[in-house]
Amino acid sequence: MAKIDITKTELVWPGKYNEDGTRKEVPRVSLPFQVIETVNESRATREVRKLPQQTLFDVYEGKEGDTFEAGWRKKSEWVHFQTQKPVDLIERVIQVGGKAGGLFLDAFVGSGSSLVAAERQGMRWIGVDISRWSNHITRKRLLDEENCKPFEVLNLGKYERQHWQGVTFGDAKEKPLAEQALYEYLAFILKLYGAQPVAGLAHLHGKKGKAMVHIGAVDAPVTISEIDVAVDECAKVKQGELHVLGWEWEMGLYDLMVEAAKKKGVKLLLLIIPREVMEQQAAAKGDVRFFELAYLEAEIKQPKKLAAQVALKDFVIPNTELIPEDVRSKVKKWSDFIDYWAVDWDFQNDTFMQGWVAYRTRKERKLPLACDPHTYEKPGKYRILVKVIDIFGNDTSQAFDVEVK
DSSP states (O other): EEEEEEOOOOOOOOTTTOOTTOOSSOOOOOOOOOEEEEOOOOTHHHOOOOSSSSSSSOOOOOOTOOOOOHTTTSSSTTTTTTTTHHHHHHHHHHHHHOTOOOEESSSTTSSSSSHHHHHHHEEEEOOOOOOHHHHHHHHHHTTTTTTTTOOOOOOHHHHHHHHHHHHHHHOOOOOOHHHHHHHHHHHHHHHHHTTTTSSOOOOOOEEEEEEEEEEEOOOOOOHHHHHHHHHHHHTTTTOOEEEEEEEBBBBTHHHHHHHHHTTTEEEEEEEHHHGGSSSSHHHHHHHOEEEEEEEEEEEOOOOSTTTTEEEEEEEEOOOOOOOOOHHHOOOOSGGGGGGEEEETTTTOSSSOOOOOOEEEOOOOOOOBBOOOOOOOOSSSEEEEEEEEEEEEEEEEEEEEEEEEO
């Protein structure tokens, strides 16, 4: 066994030493911290002990032979996120370089430990992550913090897609070049979907098997009127099936459009264009799957004067055959697919303002399917938006127009 005594002030992290005890060539970070580290030649097992002087680390106890990481992961805050860090460790880093009221930025927020630490230290914060699941975990952890200040979850997807479109297909303003860029975008999406381009039609862009295909714009949600004209054109050319691919969707169109298309003799399928199409490697390998929109059914009740209440009635995830068997076997009813849901009682067609929320935690797995009644200050017409996030981090929203008296 090789023993290493560190006498200088430095930060030690897992993987800093090779298995033979030699130090890896990595950048060093100076912090008020000192440890004695023992390295097992075969497993690189570490023991971290608190010295008499003030140190950066707490002692994270684990079973004999546990690494530092494995020891602290037994703590209750562990959310099974591979790169998760201890909140109190990050708090100590913040105490060194930050102050209450200051601004903290984490551009790769991961499990959200850094934002929880910044919140506890009284700092303002901004967190960014490309992963939907990461953002969802972070939101739930912040909601669990007592007296957590209000925060917003903003989706910058439209701007990211616009940048991707400009870089990939060009952002020319001249009409001929702009039309060429649009054609290349449509051809690219059609190829990933396994469809062939068609010419001579205004609203139908391709065909896959017996189904016609319409593709939504990069920078705007697919609207009810957009689908309506595509369905009309599909019926006009005597085609019985239409697949609509979109990045985002106008609220509340699922039931309305599927039934309307059915009356016109057209089977309608609504599919999400996944953000993986913007990843060059995934697109090149063909590792891109288009999934149907999830179906959400909710009921709006008015239990008393000026009050409204939302109850979830059904939630369906399409393509359940693609869900891993170990997950599928644990799902006994439709609500098991829901991890979080929230209500905006006066949605203004912009930012979602969370007026009521419920979500599962590792300790509390039950989820209420009816929210608490909300009382409005005055009668009138309101738009209620219900947002559901499933166990995979995907969100589905449904808008309801109600009149309270």
